Amino acid sequence: MLTFTLRRLLLAIPTLFVISLVIFLLVDLAPGSPMSEIPLTVPPEVRKKMIEALGADQPVMVRYVLWLRQFFWVEPATLFDGWFGTNLAGGEQRILSWQSRAPVFTIIGQRIPQTLTVIGTAYLVGVLIALPIGIYSAYRQYSLFDQLGTLFAMIGFSVPTFFSGTLIIIIFAVTLGWFPTKYDTNLAVTDWPSFLQQLRQMAMPVMTLGLANAAVISRYMRSSMLDNMTMDYVRTARAKGMSERVVVLKHVLRNSMIPVVTVIALGIPSIFGGAIITENLFGVNGIGAALIGAIHASDLPMVQTLAFIFAVLIVTFNLIADVLYGLLDPRIRYD
Amino acid sequence: MPDRAAPVLDVRGLKTVFRTRGGEIHAVNDVSFHLERGELLGVVGESGSGKSVTMMSLIGLLPSPPAEIRAGTVMLGEQDLLKISADQLRAVRGARVGFIFQDPMTSLNPVFNVGFQIAEPLRRHMGMTKAQAAKRAVELLELVGIPDAAKRLGDYPHQFSGGMRQRVMIAIALACDPDVLIADEPTTALDVTIQAQILELVKELRVKLGMAIIWITHDLGVIAAIADRVMVMYGGQIVEQAPVKDLFANPQHPYTRALLKTIPSLTGAREARLQVIEGQPPIMTAAPTACAFRARCGHAFDRCEVDNPKRHAIDGVALGQGHDVACHWAPVTAEAAHA
Numbered sequence: 001m002l003t004f005t006l007r008r009l010l011l012a013i014p015t016l017f018v019i020s021l022v023i024f025l026l027v028d029l030a031p032g033s034p035m036s037e038i039p040l041t042v043p044p045e046v047r048k049k050m051i052e053a054l055g056a057d058q059p060v061m062v063r064y065v066l067w068l069r070q071f072f073w074v075e076p077a078t079l080f081d082g083w084f085g086t087n088l089a090g091g092e093q094r095i096l097s098w099q100s101r102a103p104v105f106t107i108i109g110q111r112i113p114q115t116l117t118v119i120g121t122a123y124l125v126g127v128l129i130a131l132p133i134g135i136y137s138a139y140r141q142y143s144l145f146d147q148l149g150t151l152f153a154m155i156g157f158s159v160p161t162f163f164s165g166t167l168i169i170i171i172f173a174v175t176l177g178w179f180p181t182k183y184d185t186n187l188a189v190t191d192w193p194s195f196l197q198q199l200r201q202m203a204m205p206v207m208t209l210g211l212a213n214a215a216v217i218s219r220y221m222r223s224s225m226l227d228n229m230t231m232d233y234v235r236t237a238r239a240k241g242m243s244e245r246v247v248v249l250k251h252v253l254r255n256s257m258i259p260v261v262t263v264i265a266l267g268i269p270s271i272f273g274g275a276i277i278t279e280n281l282f283g284v285n286g287i288g289a290a291l292i293g294a295i296h297a298s299d300l301p302m303v304q305t306l307a308f309i310f311a312v313l314i315v316t317f318n319l320i321a322d323v324l325y326g327l328l329d330p331r332i333r334y335d
Numbered sequence: 336m337p338d339r340a341a342p343v344l345d346v347r348g349l350k351t352v353f354r355t356r357g358g359e360i361h362a363v364n365d366v367s368f369h370l371e372r373g374e375l376l377g378v379v380g381e382s383g384s385g386k387s388v389t390m391m392s393l394i395g396l397l398p399s400p401p402a403e404i405r406a407g408t409v410m411l412g413e414q415d416l417l418k419i420s421a422d423q424l425r426a427v428r429g430a431r432v433g434f435i436f437q438d439p440m441t442s443l444n445p446v447f448n449v450g451f452q453i454a455e456p457l458r459r460h461m462g463m464t465k466a467q468a469a470k471r472a473v474e475l476l477e478l479v480g481i482p483d484a485a486k487r488l489g490d491y492p493h494q495f496s497g498g499m500r501q502r503v504m505i506a507i508a509l510a511c512d513p514d515v516l517i518a519d520e521p522t523t524a525l526d527v528t529i530q531a532q533i534l535e536l537v538k539e540l541r542v543k544l545g546m547a548i549i550w551i552t553h554d555l556g557v558i559a560a561i562a563d564r565v566m567v568m569y570g571g572q573i574v575e576q577a578p579v580k581d582l583f584a585n586p587q588h589p590y591t592r593a594l595l596k597t598i599p600s601l602t603g604a605r606e607a608r609l610q611v612i613e614g615q616p617p618i619m620t621a622a623p624t625a626c627a628f629r630a631r632c633g634h635a636f637d638r639c640e641v642d643n644p645k646r647h648a649i650d651g652v653a654l655g656q657g658h659d660v661a662c663h664w665a666p667v668t669a670e671a672a673h674a
Contacts, residue, residue, distance in 0.1 A: 232441040239396060239436075240456040240507060241429030254446050330491040331445055 001326055001333075008322070012315050019311045020071075024064045024304055032298035034098040054098050056300075067304065070095045075105055099299040107290060107302070108309075112272070114185055115279070115286030119271045122206040126213025127264055133214070134221020134260075138229060139248055149218060156215020165208040165281045172204055179203050185285040205282040209275055213267070220263050224256040231255070258328045265321040269313035342369035342410075343514050343547045344393075349407035350622075351392045351571075354400060361619040362388045364571040366407075369655060370515060375541060375548045377562030377579065379555060379594065383616045385571035386551045390517050394432050395424050411515070430460035433508030433546075437520040439500035443492035449476075449503050450488030453510055460511045475506040478543075480536060498529035502536070509540065517549045522557065534561055555598055559583060567591045570617050570627025573646060577658035587649060587660040587667060589632045626663075638663050 034056050035047050042050075051057050055066070075095065077088035094103040137149040155164075173181040180201050189195050228234065229252055237251045276288035287306070294302035326332045351363035363385050370376050378386045391397045393409050393416060409416040411431060416424060428434070436442045443452060453475055454468035463471065469488060476484035479502040492500055501521060508516055518537070522530035538561055541548060552558060558565055558579065565582045567575040567590065575588040586592045596610045614631040623643045629635040642663070649666035650657040660666070 232436060232438055233444040235396060236434075236436060236442045236504070236507070237444065237455075239394070239428055239434035241425045241427070241459060242455060243425060246455075251444050251447075255444070258446075329446060330448075331493045 001323070004326070005319070005323060008319050012319065015315060016308075016312060019315075020068070020308050021064065023307045023311065024067065025060065027300055027304050027307065028060050028063075030298070030300075034298050034300070037099070037297050054096075056098065067095065067301065071305065071308070078105075095301050095305055097294070097299050097302045099294060099297040099302065104302050104305045108287065108306070111285065111287045111290045114183075114284050115272065115288065118183070118202055118205050118282075118284050118286065119209060119275055119278075121202060122209035122275075123213055123267065123271050125206055125210040127217055129210065130214040130217035131221055131260075134218040135225055135248070135253065135256075137218070137222045138225030138256075141226060146222075149222070153215040153219050156211045156213075157219075161208050161212055161275065161278050162281060164211060165204070165278055168204050168207055169281075172207075182283040183285075185283075205278050205284060208281075209278050217260065217264065217267075220260050221256065224259050225252060228252045228255045254328075258325065261324050261328060262321040265317050265324055269310060269317050272313050273310050341372065343372045343412065344370040344549075345408075345410040346393065347408045347410075349389065349392060349409065350405040351388055351397070352403050352405050354403060358620055361622050362402075362571050363392060364619065364623055366568075366571070366573055367655065368566055368573060368576065370547045370549060372514075372547055373541075373545050375550060375561055375563050377558035377565040378549060378551045378568060379553060379558055379565060380568035381553060381612075381616050383618075384568045386568050387519050388571070389568070390519060390549060390551060393517075394428050394434070395421070396428075396434070426460065429456040429508075429513075430511040431514050433511075433513035433516045435501070435504050435508045435516070435518040435521045438524045439497055439504055440524065442504055443500055445492055448489050448491050449495070453488075453503070453507050456507065456510045471510070472506075475510055476503070478509070478540070479503070479506045481506075497525055498532060501525060501529075501533055505533075505536070505540075509544065512544065513546060515547050515549065517551070519551045520553070521550075523552070523554070530557075537561065555594060567594070570623060571619055572623065572627060572661065574628065574662070575658075575660045576646070576655065577660075581650075581658045585658070587658070587665040588628075588662045589634050589664075590628050591660075593631075626661075634664055636663075 033051075034054060035042075035051060038047065038050070048057075055063065058066075070093065074089055074092045077090075077092075078094055081087060081089050094105065096102070097104050097107060100107065133149050133152070137143075137146040140146055169181055172178050178200070183201050183205065187194060187198055187201070189198050229248075231252075234247060234252055237247045242251070272287065276292055278284070279286045279288040280292070291303065291306050293299075294306070346369065347367045349363055349366045350361070353360040353362055366385075366389055368376070378390070380386050388397065388402075392402070392404055395416070404417060407417060411427065414423075414427070416427060419427075443449070450469060450472050453472040454463075454465070457463045457468040457471055458465070461468075472488055473484045476487065481487060481499060481502055487495075492503070495503060504521075508518075521537075522533050525533065534557065537548070537550075550557070550562060562579045565575075565577060565579050566573050567582075567588060569590050575582065575586070575591045577585075577587075582591065583595070586595055590612075593610075593612045597612065599609055612631055617627055617630065619627065625641060626632070626635070626639040626644055629639040632639070644661045644663050646654060646659045646661045647665070648654050648657055648659045652658075
């Protein structure tokens with residue numbers, strides 16, 4: 001397993017290099033100029049100077065290599081300096097956003113907590129709802145509960161979040177008035193009342209995304225349980241006199257979790273990617289919103305860096321899913 | 336060996352029906368038999384003749400729905416297994432009745448090690464601690480002839496060969512010293528040499544542990560090698576029942592005779608073609624009112640169409656104790672039987 005993990009990690013290096021190049025070139029092809037949001041009253045020679053100051057006039061390969069150096073050396077070094085008070089980065093230029101002129105990683109650092117709290121909670125809630133629904137639906141296949149579970153999953157699958165989110169706002173914020181319509185990013189949780197307020201403002205986006213996530217995962221769980229429920233070893237467990245609880249929640253579930261854990265692990269990168277629509281709908285100022293803003297402003301360093309970070313997360317969680325697979329299923333040995 | 340006084344298992348009038356969308360399937364029709372202490376009862380018949388369904392009905396192993404047990408009593412000692420609660424039945428399964436299944440490749444749970452799987456019934460039924468169960472599991476693995484038993488407890492099923500897995504299944508079935516062991520085609524999925532090993536093992540264990548065994552198979556050769564008494568099933572009914580020697584010497588039911596003819600002979604002139612029984616076993620969509628075998632029987636006549644033959648003794652002994660058969664023609668002479 002260790003050799004396998006190391007081999008995969010080494011293999012990830014060329015993969016990520018290729019991905020970074022492709023991202024860089026693709027994003028560079030996009031039309032638009034970093035000056036598009038600068039007022040038209042600014043004279044052309046000043047604009048030219050501004051573009052030069054940003055380094056946007058450099059050829060794409062030069063910018064790419066510079067970006068590589070910044071991403072893999074300057075940024076980690078700066079982070080290290082920040083922790084231990086050293087001076088590894090030596091004041092070198094960090095990756096700057098063309099839009100705000102602030103370091104890209106500073107912006108990410110500001111946005112990621114919102115995304116993780118809201119989208120992460122929604123994912124967790126989705127998983128926690130989905131697993132019991134999937135298990136019980138399979139155990140009582142075609143029962144009323146199963147039919148309702150199927151209906152729930154169909155709704156979660158097919159209704160887009162901009163619709164379900166709006167519906168939830170109308171029901172819970174407008175009609176019932178339980179939750180605030182807008183997410184207040186500046187709310188600091190310091191005491192019990194502010195914690196409750198945070199929970200209230202998280203409730204609706206978490207509901208919206210949780211529904212969508214739960215729909216997908218509960219289907220996986222159900223079908224995986226159904227696959228295993230008819231296996232011979234289940235009959236063996238019953239023949240041994242095991243209680244239904246042990247048969248279903250130990251023998252069947254342990255086998256059924258193998259593919260589901262993989263699906264759950266592979267879904268985690270999407271949390272960091274944020275949910276662009278949901279974040280916009282509820283005014284959560286997260287990563288998704290940052291990415292959209294950067295695309296609008298042709299803020300290439302920001303877009304490239306974010307896209308690359310998502311790529312890193314996807315590669316990482318693929319590896320994690322494979323390792324989990326090996327841990328859960330004794331038949332799989334990678335060495 | 337058989338002890339006439341107290342059968343360990345006594346089944347009467349068992350009826351099992353599957354309710355499907357296409358209607359009812361009468362899989363087990365009025366089956367009665369008993370099992371003496373220490374006896375090995377062979378059950379033969381083609382696929383679909385109701386052998387496995389009968390045995391699974393006894394201890395509630397059929398999924399319900401669609402299966403439904405309509406009638407009958409299943410006395411295990413003083414207990415009627417069809418009347419007791421699901422919890423009480425669970426206390427019987429694995430403790431007093433052990434079950435071995437056909438396919439050892441899929442009958443063990445792939446994600447738990449064999450030590451855990453053997454220890455499970457021990458801990459549940461005998462209330463053993465982890466350590467006690469592990470110790471007993473080693474004894475059991477040694478009993479079924481798995482070398483290096485202590486080391487193999489932590490191994491997973493995929494690390495065992497087919498024959499070894501079936502030995503593990505036998506160890507699980509024997510874990511709590513059952514009164515009755517039901518073996519549902521335990522050697523069918525194994526190759527012939529491994530099959531012989533497993534047969535030897537069961538013969539040996541039977542003497543050592545003195546339990547009664549029901550052995551389901553479609554291989555008459557296996558029956559001849561190990562059984563005391565044989566039950567031939569067709570269309571969810573028992574069509575012939577006899578001590579093993581009588582059955583082979585004097586087969587009465589045309590189906591039994593046809594089955595015996597399908598065994599290729601190793602001596603004498605080479606036969607042109609292997610003998611087969613034309614057609615397929617019927618799917619019983621209603622309780623039988625005619626002989627189930629009539630469509631494939633060379634001796635069928637008017638009465639077979641309207642009257643389902645009842646089992647009757649042909650040797651003067653009480654029904655079920657000696658040789659009985661469900662055929663209007665029976666008894667026939669031994670010469671005619673082999674004709």
